Amino acid sequence: MKPGLSLRVSQHLTLTPQLQQSIRLLRLSTLELGQEVEQMLADNPFLERNPDEASREEFGLAQADTPPPEEPYADWAAPVSSTSSADSSQATLTEAEQGNSDSSSTEVLDWEGDGSVDMAPDDSEWGGDAPACSRGTDEEMDVSATDLAHGHESLAAFLHRQTVGLRLSPEDKAALYFLIESLNEDGYLEDSLESLAQGLAGEEHSDDIEELLHHFTVALHLLQTLEPTGVGARHLAECLTLQLAALAAHPAPAIPPETIALALRICQQPLEGLARRDVRRLAQTCGATEEQTRAAMALIARLEPRPGRPFISVERNAIIPDVLVRRMGHGQAGHQFSVQLNPEVMPRLRIHDIYAGALRGRRQDEGHQALQQRLQEARWFIKNIQQRFDTILRVSQAIVERQKNFFVHGELAMRPLVLRDIADELGLHESTISRVITAKYMATPQGTYELKYFFGSGLGTDSGGNASSTAVRALIKQFIAAENPAKPLSDNQLAEMLKEQGIECARRTVAKYREGLKIPTATLRKTL
CATH class of the missing domain: 1.10.10.60 (Homeodomain-like)
Structure with a gap:
């Protein structure tokens, strides 16, 4: 095979670091974006929060390429407009994803952008209409969903509070504490007492399993007497049985005792028949009429299958709209x-004027280039966040x-x-x-x-x-x-x-x- 040289011209797509960051920020949720902002604030000294309000009419994304002000260290502002969008800021992202780029240059591996060291006025501040966090006299009247969730008492705390007045030996008290901490959020004890005892004793102390199992059995009996009724059950049938047994001990005037007894017998049967509402078969199995069986099934339907439901944290259900x-x-x-x-989800960031000004007065050396790259990285981060919210607004x-x-x-x-x-x-x-x-x-x-x-x-x-x-x-x-x-x-x-x-x-x-x-x-x- 004869060696030779050839020249070939081709087009390919180049994803610069700033474009990759723009794409990544676009798919983040509000919570993930907040974490990304906190991480960038911790890593980049040229980036800081802006606590002051900004005039939203002065600057915008359209001024991204305007020359910087002549005054050194002047405040730059670029809040996003909530009623307009900049189509020019989307051109780079659109062309990159559609594969229409006709650039044949080599891949850019730094944050130098177009090579200019100055930046537009709109990279020093963003998110102008996000109100600053204020602490007024009516602070106690303005409680967020997260604060309410943090103040919500958990199921374990509620059960521990009920055990304070119980007179127990140190071993039984420790066993009861262990079982409470082993409950899932619905109030069920998913692991068997044997597996809990084996896991606590270990292979080296297998002789202590019987003693641990005894303490766990006593503790489980005490746990199932606490409120809410049905807590500590190992399966649904036991949970329903505990609630029916408590109802039988203190029956309501409107519920006949025979209905409670029939409901207990139904819960002792496989729950598939109850799930299918097979009234005829359940009536034959339990020796009752169909009318009595329907009344017992209606009573079971009013029970709580998840005793820990009222204690589940509501923080994960709080949604802040974008x-x-x-x-x-x-x-x-x-x-x-x-x-x-939504101004509440828009981060308000700007370039640190003092650090940026100190960098301008620094002589050109290797350290200067590294700091200049971090400054450019902070500018692109602000601009990409602004572009993210502009795209969300347009869509x-x-x-x-x-x-x-x-x-x-x-x-x-x-x-x-x-x-x-x-x-x-x-x-x-x-x-x-x-x-x-x-x-x-x-x-x-x-x-x-x-x-x-x-x-x-x-x-x-x-x-x-x-x-x-x-x-x-x-x-x-x-x-x-x-x-x-x-x-x-x-x-x-x-x-x-x-x-x-x-x-x-x-x-x-x-x-x-x-x-x-x-x-x-x-x-x-x-x-x-």
């Missing part, structure tokens, strides 16, 4: 909506415009919407839209929803149009809510009712939507 949608006006004018970013505005009927009439008015519709309208790639709508939330007059909620496929109609799958789910839920509890609608009947509305929906699709709504089958919905 976008706020408000109705403007009333009547016909009320069909207009304003879309803006949210497009969603509100497409789904305006939903914000007026609710779920039944939802229209089919796919990623390509928004991507084509905004000139972005579908992957960008996918990153934006994931783990981002919108507060609307209808409630708070994830942006992904507004997207859904369409089902064919008799008129030749499409009906949103979200609207079909809402229609199914409406049919089931209005059904006769004694004769609930089957999936076939629901499919026929949708067909009468002009929507072609197969029975399997109806079953899938019903299961997605967490609605049980017709057999389980039937009243006793």
Whole structure:
């Protein structure tokens, strides 16, 4: 084979560090973004929080390439506008994801950007309309959901408080403490006493297992006498039995004792029959009439299958929306909506003026280049965060415009919407839209929803149009809510009712939507 030289020209996509960071920030949730900001503040000395308010009319993303002010160390400001978006800031991200870049240069491995050492006025501050944290005289009246969650008493703390007055030996007290700490959040003891004793004693002290097992048995009996009733159960049947036994010891006047006794016998049977509501078989097994069995099953249905439910922390259920949608006006004018970013989730950052000024007066050497790169990194971080929220705002505005009927009439008015519709309208790639709508939330007059909620496929109609799958789910839920509890609608009947509305929906699709709504089958919905 004869060696030779050849020259070939080709195009390839180059992802610079700032572009990679922009893509990564776009897919982060609000919580993850806050963690990223805290990490950057700890790592980069040129980045700091800005506690002051900024004028939002002075600067914006459009001034990103304007020359810096002549005064050294002047305050730079670039809050994002909640009513406008900058299409130019999206060009780099869009071209990178669509593969339309025609650059043939080598890969950039630093944060030098275009090579300039000066930066636009808009990289010193961002998030101008986020109010500073203030401590007024009414502080006790303004309690967040997180503060309430932190002040919520846990199940273990509630049980430990009940054991203070018990007279127990040190061994039994320690065993009871161990069992309380071994409960799951629902109040169940998932591990058997034998496994707990073996794990605590270890292989080297196997002779102590019997003694530990005795203390655990005594402690379990004490634990199951504490409130809430049913705590310490090892399975559902035992949990229901504990509650029925407590009810039998102190019966209510409206509940006959024979109903409680029958309910106890039902709980001793396999729970599959109770789950299927097989009244006839349970009546034959327990030696009772079907009417008595229905009354006992109704009593069981009123019990608490998860005793620890009231003590579960609510912090994880607190959602802070990224976008706020408000109705403007009333009547016909009320069909207009304003879309803006939530200032509570917008970080307010700026370049540290003193450090940046000290770097300008430093002589050019190897250390200067390293610090200049960190300064450029801080500037790109601020700009990428601003671009992230601008993209979220643009996508949210497009969603509100497409789904305006939903914000007026609710779920039944939802229209089919796919990623390509928004991507084509905004000139972005579908992957960008996918990153934006994931783990981002919108507060609307209808409630708070994830942006992904507004997207859904369409089902064919008799008129030749499409009906949103979200609207079909809402229609199914409406049919089931209005059904006769004694004769609930089957999936076939629901499919026929949708067909009468002009929507072609197969029975399997109806079953899938019903299961997605967490609605049980017709057999389980039937009243006793």
